[in-house]
Amino acid sequence: MYQTQFFQASDNDELVKLITTIFHTSHDGLAICDKNGHVLLYNEAYLHITGVPAEVLNRYSFIEQKEMHMVPDSSAARAIQTKQIHSVVIDYANGRKAINTATPLLDENQELLFVVGNVRDITELNQLQQELEETRQINSAFQQALEQIQNEMGFEGQLIYRSNVMHRIVSLAQRFARNDSPILLLGESGVGKDVLASYIHAKSGRTGDFIKINCGAIPDHLLESELFGYEKGAFTGASQSKEGLLELAHSGTIFLDEVGDLPFPLQFKLLNVLQDGKIRRLGGKTARQVNMRIIAATNSDLEEMVERKQFRQDLYYRLNVLSISVPPLRDRREDIPALIFYFLKMLEKKYQQEMRVEPEALEALMEYEWPGNTRELKNVVERSYHMCENGKITIDQLPASIRKSQQSSLPLQLAKMDQSLPLKEAVDRFEREYIQRLLQETGTMQECADRLGVNISTLVRKKRSLGIKL
Ligand SMILES: Nc1ncnc2c1ncn2[C@@H]1O[C@H](COP(=O)(O)OP(=O)(O)OP(=O)(O)O)[C@@H](O)[C@H]1O
Known part of the structure; x- marks a missing residue:
């Protein structure tokens, strides 16, 4: 026992009273037995934790309790046998779990006098541990799911989105993917029309390939043979027959990027393909039936091109059966x-x-x-x-x-401010935002004060009056 200079028990009674109080107010269960295991003293917590009735403690020694299986185990019984400290975790019949520690008290001849038993309730701790374990398992399931998502994201060409508008677009695309009607994708350059087209193909269940052609990138005189293919001898240099991209897209999808750049005569030919599903190679005598899905895309205003007679109206209507407009980033x-x-x-x-x-x-x-x-x-x-x-x-x-x-977004923030604010409030709001931003940027009060051209105590005062928490 540790004792400070303030502790001066005047007589033994006082000390006994003190120790008795400690004994009975302890949250741990305490029980003391003699060298034969007869229980001499125990506290309320001992009864509560172990669930062993007072009558049993009053009547049976710890050794008997163990032998008669009244308790699952007894560290006191073991300590009596070995004269050593013993600790054991016991699951009591009342559902509580406790660490049961028995400490032997020996005289100068190493003869056993008493055994002090301490019972620490770890039921809640155990429950917490179980909950922690469950949380760990949930956590690892989430971790796995996250890794899975990350792995899925590991593929080049994925369609990534979080915004509500893109969620709506993607569910529309999924619905469109299931039928064969042409789709027109609209949107500024670089918004992801290409990625969306290949996504639609992937979701369509079509077994053929996704074939892409940029109508604006191929010279007009080559575009026709690229799209429709040719038979041997169709033109000078055609020493072999060649399948066109529309034919290659059989059972799959053809993606016509920059469809607005399709030359007028080819627009007519494409319209025919859309109407009867047949393709005739250049120099070919027969037409072949193809089953392909057409997705066209443009960043031009096709309607305006129709008005200016640069794009065929009938083709525009044919391509525009289902359309999706992808908003700018x-x-x-x-x-x-x-x-x-x-x-x-x-x-x-x-x-x-x-x-x-x-x-x-x-x-x-x-x-x-x-x-x-x-x-x-x-x-x-x-x-x-x-x-x-x-x-x-x-x-x-x-x-x-x-x-x-x-x-330049600083004046922009200013422009966004409510114009009806009283001057003081507007100035405060501006100061608060400006100082907050500078504090984040600089990281130290001194640097921030230097940049503001004020001393550090002015900055501290300002922070306090403006309610800046950083
Ligand atoms: N949602 C997205 N998720 C992942 N990558 C994207 C997404 N949108 C665009 N990209 C990437 O940005 C680049 C441009 O996209 P994409 O070619 O699809 O745009 P586009 O609208 O077809 O452009 P253009 O009209 O110039 O052909 C590509 O490298 C593409 O992989």
């Missing part, structure tokens, strides 16, 4: 972090180096207008990935146009 900014994560994963997989994006850089990427849409985002991520050396993409590694857009 700036109108679905929730997709940006997921896309960044995905592009980084692709790069990490290829170059085996992990990379993370600093919050400030992420903020700038979220605020930028992305005129080149997801294609531009992909390029920026790739460029930044290669530029940084210490495993993190900071704002300094981003192109100047993106950094500038973040800086």
Whole structure:
């Protein structure tokens, strides 16, 4: 027992009273027995934890209790036998679990005088442990699911999205995928029309290939033979017959990118294919039946082209049976972090180096207008990935146009402010935002104060009066 200088029991009675109080107020069960295991003293907690009735304790020794199987085990009985401290975990009949420790008390001749038993209830602890184990299992199931998602994301050409608008588009695409009608995909360059087209093909259950042709990238005089194929001798240089892409897409999907660039005469030929499902190769005498799904895409205004007689109205109607308009990236900014994560994963997989994006850089990427849409985002991520050396993409590694857009967003924030605010409130709000941003950027009070051109105590005062928590 440890004792301080303040402890001075005047007589033994006082000390006995003190120890008795401790004994009876202890949350652990306590029981003392003699060298034969006869129980001399026990407290309320002992009865509660072990569930052994007082009559049993009063009548039977610990050794008898054990021998008659009144308790599953007894550390006191063991301590009596060995004169050693014994600890054992016991599941009592009342459902409680406890660590039962017995400490022998020996005289100067090493003869056993008493055994002090301590019973510590670990039922709750045990339950907590079980809950922890269950939580661990749930956690590992989530971890596995996450890894699975990450593995799925490991494939190039995945369609990544988080925004509600893209969720709606994807469920529309899934519905469209199940039938054979042509689909027209509209949207600015780089929004992901190509990825969406191949997604639709993947969900269509079509067994053939996904064949893509960019109508704007192939010279007009070659486009016809590329699409329709030719027979041997159809034109000078046609020494072999060749299947066209429309034929190759049999049982699959043909994706006509930049369909607005299709020359007028070919528009007519394509219309015929759409109407009767037949293809005649250049120089061919017979037509072949093909079963393919046409998905066309454009970033031009086809309606306007129809009005200007640059695109056939009948073909436009035929292609526009089902249409999906993919919004620009700036109108679905929730997709940006997921896309960044995905592009980084692709790069990490290829170059085996992990990379993370600093919050400030992420903020700038979220605020930028992305005129080149997801294609531009992909390029920026790739460029930044290669530029940084210490495993993190900071704002300094981003192109100047993106950094500038973040800086210029300050007046933008101002423009977004409620114009009817009283001047004091408007100034406070501006100051709060400005200081908060600078604090995040600088990281230290001193640097922030230097940048603001005030001393540190002014900054502390300002922070307090504006309620800035950082
Ligand atoms: N939702 C997306 N998930 C993953 N990658 C995407 C997504 N959207 C676009 N991309 C990627 O961005 C790039 C541009 O996408 P895509 O070629 O599909 O755009 P597009 O709308 O067809 O452009 P264009 O009109 O110029 O042909 C591609 O590398 C593509 O993989």
